[in-house]
Amino acid sequence: MSDLINNYKNFLNNGKTERECAKQIIELAEKNGYKDLTSVSSVKPGDKVYIQKMNKAVALFELGTEPLEKGLNVLGAHIDSPRLDIKQNPLYEKDFVVYLNTHYYGGIKKYQWVAMPLALHGVICTKDGKTVNVCLGEDESEPVFVISDILPHLAQKQMKETASDFIPGENLDLIVGSENPVKDSKEKEAAKKNILKLLKEKYGIEEEDFGSAELEVVPAGKSRDLGLDRSLILAYGQDDRSCAFTSAQALFDSKAGKKTLCCLCVDKEEIGSVGATGMASHFFENAVAELVARTENGFSELTVRRCLANCSMLSSDVNAAYDPMNADLFDKNNASFLGGGIVFNKYTGSRGKSGASDANPEFIAALRKVLDENSVKYQMAELGKVDQGGGGTIAYLAAKYGMNVLDAGVSVLSMHAPWEITSRFDIEQAYEAYKAFLTL
Incomplete structure (x- = not known):
């Protein structure tokens, strides 16, 4: 077997x-x-x-x-x-950090999806009939993505809330890039523009193409044997x-x-x-x-x-x-x-x-x-x-x-x-x- x-x-x-x-x-x-x-x-x-x-x-x-x-x-x-789906108008920059906005799919515990390496899978369909396959974050040479969490030193209010509420769904946004605030402080949304440039170079897509995309956020990494006796599978x-x-x-x-x-x-x-x-x-x-x-x-x-x-x-x-x-x-x-x-x-x-x-x-x-x-x-x-x-x-x-x-x-x-x-x-x-x- x-x-x-x-x-x-x-x-x-x-x-x-x-x-x-x-x-x-x-x-x-x-x-x-x-x-x-x-x-x-x-x-x-x-x-x-x-x-x-x-x-x-x-x-x-x-x-x-x-x-x-x-x-x-x-x-x-x-x-x-269950997973996270990328929204149709997802890409935005907030204080020099670039995010993709998500909408969770199926029954998840939202707190389980933060502070762990995540990958992007799916397709982007362009107006000229091209379908671009996306798989980013699985190969060790590729970057991964993450949803940030609050450090415990500042989480007193968060820790008092119920598990279903302390991470709102709108906060499950994926970090996909950043820029140096000193270097780029004079250029508006320089970090976002850089991400769009990279997407154009790798996939030949424009920002508007997210509107006809089906991108899913999933845990990055392969299935593994679990336990010293390898009797279980983690995946x-x-x-x-x-x-x-x-x-x-x-x-x-x-x-x-x-x-x-x-x-x-x-x-x-x-x-x-x-x-x-x-x-x-x-x-x-x-x-x-x-x-x-x-x-x-x-x-x-x-x-x-x-x-x-x-x-x-x-x-x-x-x-x-x-x-x-x-x-x-x-x-x-x-x-x-x-x-x-x-x-x-x-x-x-x-x-x-x-x-x-x-x-x-x-x-x-x-x-x-x-x-x-x-x-x-x-x-x-x-x-x-x-x-x-x-x-x-x-x-x-x-x-x-x-x-x-x-x-x-x-x-x-x-x-x-x-x-x-x-x-x-x-x-x-x-x-x-x-x-x-x-x-x-």
Whole structure:
């Protein structure tokens, strides 16, 4: 399994945005014989195809021998992660320090993002149709960026405020440059002009091009083995790329029998699965329709609806790992543990299961059977104690079609922090579980 873990860590290192993840998944798919669905006119059993949306969502299919209306076995994950996004008019100078203005994306603790090295990833699109790829701060020879914090000597007022308030969102601005106040005091915004000059030289862009950019601020650095025994992995974005990678790899290493197999990787889960690339869009439905249209019998809306309703899906998403330092937040008998294997959540949601997807026990029993037959280690769990809060996944959006859906993923400690912790064993068991599920 060492190859799996090494490939996983490389995937994380090269996939710190949803675009970078989608690109890697498509490249891996093509190496495994998958073709762009839009480039083929017909499909038959054994064919491998993919379709993508806006470079941020991907659906992969390997066709089985059964008619599509019998449903698919689907592994569904999301490839976006909490981060900071650069605003559309971001660049400004304040007292000889140059900043990029940000807007945080997803559920973060703002104080975790200050005083640590950060990198810039994304694209800048210009009016002449050029797309400029940006990746700054990952190579040791490159500069990094940072959000400054108040020194403890002057932080008496800050330390009295609540954790959600002592660093306002508008203060999460990225330092990208500075100038000597004595040297440049006679020239207005000399530091900002210098940064614009450097951007022009490196990327050929003007300040106005930030208006059509998609730039993300992420922790700088590579994933690392954690612990003297190397049993854990420390990395950014393991929610939910740990499940996206293992789902895709499980599909590549499987062979369709009767059922058509699918791996679905979508965007925007961290902000409600919205937009054209989120699970709440029609991307998956449209992808299935395109697949049906290329079968021998041609397009039928009834076939599409029957296909979606008859699917079995694992919503491949992470769960909170039991934290011994904060044990009072968990019902220990219903918690997931690092090293306990893949985690199944019968239901998600908040408090009284608000916003939950609640899986049918018949589906869970069938899954337990195939996992036991394949000696896969798994655990059943909830996110935390009932009154502590909760969370959701893409499961409820898939369930609206009438399919069987169960949340299944990896335990994560420090979830949504810039650096998250998982178990190597759990990554391996997730991969094995996803492969076993595809045989149902």
